[in-house]
Each structure stands twice: as C-alpha cells, then as structure tokens.
Amino acid sequence: MIPYGRQSITEDDIAAVAAVLRSDWITQGPSITAFENALARYCGAAHGVAVANATAALHIACLALDVGPGDLVWTSPNTFLASANCALYCGAEADFVDIDPATYNMCPQALERKLVAARAAGRLPKVVIPVHFAGQSCDMAAIARLAREYGFKVVEDASHAVGADYLDGKVGSCQYSDLAVFSFHPVKILTTGEGGMVMARDAALAQRLQQLRSHGMVRDAALSEQHGAWYYEQHTLGYNYRITDIQAALGLSQLGRLDSFVARRRALAARYDALLAGLPLQCPRQSPDGRSAFHLYPVWIDEAAAGRSRRAVFDGLRAAGIGVNVHYIPVPNQPYYQARGFQPGQFPAAERYYAGAISLPMYYSLSDAEQDQVVAALRRVLA
Structure with missing residues (x-):
C-alpha cells in the first residue's frame, strides 16, 4: 500500500534523539529552546513556543488572546476538528466562513460579507482562525486588513504549511496575524512524533503562552533569590501541554532538511x-x-x-x-x-x-x- 502521507526519518534524526536520551535532560531541557529559536529564525518570527501537539497550540493561542464565554471564534469549515474545537474549549462559540472554491481556503469576500452582517447584529468575532489548507497560505493581507477594520485578532492555523511562502516572507512570521500554529504530526511536513508550536511577534503574548503550556507557573531569578531555588508561583490556570526534549531534538534535526x-x-x-x-x-x-x-x-x-x-x-x-x-x-x-x-x-x-x-x-x-x-x-x- 502506498500511503497518502508518511514521515521521513534518517540516521541523523535517530542520532539526535539518542543523544538526548543519553543526556541529563529528556523532558524540559535545552533542545526545546533550541528548536523554538531555530524555527522562529526560519520563519522570521520573534518567538516560538513549542507544545505537545497542534490542538494544544490552538487552545492556548485562544486563551492567550482572552477568548472566553460569550466570545465568537470564526474558522474555515474545510479543516480538521481542532480548528473549531479550540474555541469551545475556552467556553466560546465557533462559527465558520465559507471557502474560496479555487483555493479551498477561507474566502476573504465571504469573510467581509459575514463581518458586515455581524457588525449590524452586534456580534463580531473576537478571533478569526484562517486555515492554510494543504499547505497554501490564505490571503492573509486581505484578512489582516479586515482585522484592523473590524477589530478581531488573527490566529493562522498553519498546521499544513510549515515551509510555505506568502508574499515576501515565510508562513509563520506573523506579519499578518497575532499568532500562527504549526503541527508536527508524523504525516505533516516536519515531525516530532507528536508536537506543535505557536509563533508570536509579541513578547508578552509569548510569555503568556509559555505559562499556559505549563500549569500557569512562573519561575524567575528574583523569586528564587527571595524564597529559594525551589520556588514557583501559579499566576493563571494552565495545562500540561509541554513538549519533551526528545521530541524537540527530532524536530530540530528535521528542520535542517x-x-x-x-x-x-x-x-x-x-x-x-x-x-x-x-x-x-x-x-x-x-x-x-x-x-x-x-x-x-x-x-x-x-x-x-x-x-x-x-x-x-x-x-x-x-x-x-x-x-x-x-x-x-x-x-x-x-x-x-x-x-x-x-x-x-x-x-x-x-x-x-x-x-x-x-x-x-x-x-x-x-x-x-x-x-x-x-x-x-x-x-x-x-x-
């Protein structure tokens, strides 16, 4: 059977994972930061926050943008369930914008028509999640223009599109969005086994994403100096959405190809x-x-x-x-x-x-x- 998709694993990938397994760090170690920084540089983004999978990435992206009960999140109907479910996880409502029949991506004209009606009804979305279906970017410049006009935030679901190009940059740069999400599932272009990453251009958003992926905890030098090296504080309700050093080492190795x-x-x-x-x-x-x-x-x-x-x-x-x-x-x-x-x-x-x-x-x-x-x-x- 010729499958529709599969991962590509080399001896270098295996060696990278084995090196982590032989090291002192197999969960929360230096490979995670190295992977985040390398992919952020590749995309031209300011920050990357790696997590357990792209569903977790979409969830904390919505949370970081303060999505909650009473809010609306719009996405494409032509996508995997997670692009809509992430809104429901936050207590918000999900709705959909029809696709462009040529590209199968969210149609900017359909989005604008829906926004006009939503403004008249007093029910504008808080966040719009365009999905880069099959690896092709949505018309992000048009969506960004509408975001400025109607006051919503934008999260790119770029799960299919790591390595793709849009206008003069890479998908994931967040030039036309607040956040962008990648998936590293085995059938995707680059794999960590399971994994995902949220790209951000705002340092405060990136810091909030880091807290949300790890129980809402904060550890810093000032707190350690005041209370002791063991000390941490929970500042928000977070989750255990952390990726491991083992996975990050595989992703970092794959990123080179x-x-x-x-x-x-x-x-x-x-x-x-x-x-x-x-x-x-x-x-x-x-x-x-x-x-x-x-x-x-x-x-x-x-x-x-x-x-x-x-x-x-x-x-x-x-x-x-x-x-x-x-x-x-x-x-x-x-x-x-x-x-x-x-x-x-x-x-x-x-x-x-x-x-x-x-x-x-x-x-x-x-x-x-x-x-x-x-x-x-x-x-x-x-x-």
Missing part, C-alpha cells in the same frame, strides 16, 4: 499537475501570492464528467493499493456541530469541495515510480 522536504513536495505536485492533465478532475489551484508547501495534494473528482462517484474512485484506488484519503468533512456537518444548530447547505462551497475531494499520496520519500503507479491506478479507475 525542511527546505528539501518542501522542494520535493513541490516537484511531486508539478509532476501530478502534468500527469493528470486531461482527466475528469481538478488539480489544486495555486494563488500567485505564495508557494504552497504541499502537505496534501487534493484533487476534485468531476463526477458528471467521470461517470462515476467519488466513492467509487476512492474505493477503486484503495483496492489497487493506493492509500488515498479525504480532507475534510466540513466541520459544521459533523453530528456534534449539527446538534449546536448548524445545518447542511450553510457553507455550499465547502460542501461542494468535500463531495468530490480525494487526497493523493504526497510525501518526501514518494518516488517518481510510485507516483506513476498512483496515476496509472487513477487512470484505470476513471477509464
């Missing part, structure tokens, strides 16, 4: 574009404002032109040993969110995309021969 990971994914995407030309499907379209990191390569099956359903194509590929997947079932269509009042048909662009979406295999070690096998199987299923 991030550009090569992304370059290979872009080359594979270009090959897919060429090899799939003429088939009854739509390849992912790219905005001229950036360059995707291609965490995913989602195609959209034109069922009318293909003469078969997306389900039939999906099942045919799985039967041929091609481990395709689907990203994503629109979050507001989930039973839990339907029970909270969302109805089918509210986000038609996201629903239309989902009805035809299939994610083809896309990962660094996918060979040209394996990619040719994927395309040949797809051609047979569609024939």
Whole structure:
C-alpha cells in the first residue's frame, strides 16, 4: 500500500534523539529552546513556543488572546476538528466562513460579507482562525486588513504549511496575524512524533503562552533569590501541554532538511499537475501570492464528467493499493456541530469541495515510480 502521507526519518534524526536520551535532560531541557529559536529564525518570527501537539497550540493561542464565554471564534469549515474545537474549549462559540472554491481556503469576500452582517447584529468575532489548507497560505493581507477594520485578532492555523511562502516572507512570521500554529504530526511536513508550536511577534503574548503550556507557573531569578531555588508561583490556570526534549531534538534535526522536504513536495505536485492533465478532475489551484508547501495534494473528482462517484474512485484506488484519503468533512456537518444548530447547505462551497475531494499520496520519500503507479491506478479507475 502506498500511503497518502508518511514521515521521513534518517540516521541523523535517530542520532539526535539518542543523544538526548543519553543526556541529563529528556523532558524540559535545552533542545526545546533550541528548536523554538531555530524555527522562529526560519520563519522570521520573534518567538516560538513549542507544545505537545497542534490542538494544544490552538487552545492556548485562544486563551492567550482572552477568548472566553460569550466570545465568537470564526474558522474555515474545510479543516480538521481542532480548528473549531479550540474555541469551545475556552467556553466560546465557533462559527465558520465559507471557502474560496479555487483555493479551498477561507474566502476573504465571504469573510467581509459575514463581518458586515455581524457588525449590524452586534456580534463580531473576537478571533478569526484562517486555515492554510494543504499547505497554501490564505490571503492573509486581505484578512489582516479586515482585522484592523473590524477589530478581531488573527490566529493562522498553519498546521499544513510549515515551509510555505506568502508574499515576501515565510508562513509563520506573523506579519499578518497575532499568532500562527504549526503541527508536527508524523504525516505533516516536519515531525516530532507528536508536537506543535505557536509563533508570536509579541513578547508578552509569548510569555503568556509559555505559562499556559505549563500549569500557569512562573519561575524567575528574583523569586528564587527571595524564597529559594525551589520556588514557583501559579499566576493563571494552565495545562500540561509541554513538549519533551526528545521530541524537540527530532524536530530540530528535521528542520535542517525542511527546505528539501518542501522542494520535493513541490516537484511531486508539478509532476501530478502534468500527469493528470486531461482527466475528469481538478488539480489544486495555486494563488500567485505564495508557494504552497504541499502537505496534501487534493484533487476534485468531476463526477458528471467521470461517470462515476467519488466513492467509487476512492474505493477503486484503495483496492489497487493506493492509500488515498479525504480532507475534510466540513466541520459544521459533523453530528456534534449539527446538534449546536448548524445545518447542511450553510457553507455550499465547502460542501461542494468535500463531495468530490480525494487526497493523493504526497510525501518526501514518494518516488517518481510510485507516483506513476498512483496515476496509472487513477487512470484505470476513471477509464
């Protein structure tokens, strides 16, 4: 079976982890700070705060921006559950902004229309979480302009987009947002096994994130001098969302190959574009404002032109040993969110995309021969 995604682990990665295991620090040690600083430099961000996973990162990002009961958080319907659930963890309400049918990202025009209506109703969002689906940045300049006009904060869910480019910088710089979140799950571009990071440009926000990931505790030299080296204080309600030195060492090792990971994914995407030309499907379209990191390569099956359903194509590929997947079932269509009042048909662009979406295999070690096998199987299923 050719999977839709997989990690790439080298002997250097293994050696980096082994070195930490042989050291005095395997939980909260120097590898974490080194990883945070290195990724912040890479992205052009001022600060990075590493945590146990990207869901934890989204949660504390909302908390750091004072999201709480009575607040609204808007995100994309075309995303994983965590992008919306993080608002509910804080006692806030989640709502959604439909996608651009060309990029599958949050549509700035739909966002503006929703903001106009929300202002008239006196129910503007406190935070908007645009999701960089498949590795392509949203139109962050347009979203930042709306944030200034309507007074909301912006958290980029960049879980798919480490290494991606937007305008004149890297995704994660926070040039157009308050915070940005990365994921290091094994199927993502860079892995720590499980892990995530929040990027920030504001030192006070970064300090608050650090407290929130570790029980709301504060330790500093002044307190130690006054009370003793053992002393700490809890200043807020925090969580045990800490990443380990073992994981951070793996991430730091992988970071040295991030550009090569992304370059290979872009080359594979270009090959897919060429090899799939003429088939009854739509390849992912790219905005001229950036360059995707291609965490995913989602195609959209034109069922009318293909003469078969997306389900039939999906099942045919799985039967041929091609481990395709689907990203994503629109979050507001989930039973839990339907029970909270969302109805089918509210986000038609996201629903239309989902009805035809299939994610083809896309990962660094996918060979040209394996990619040719994927395309040949797809051609047979569609024939």
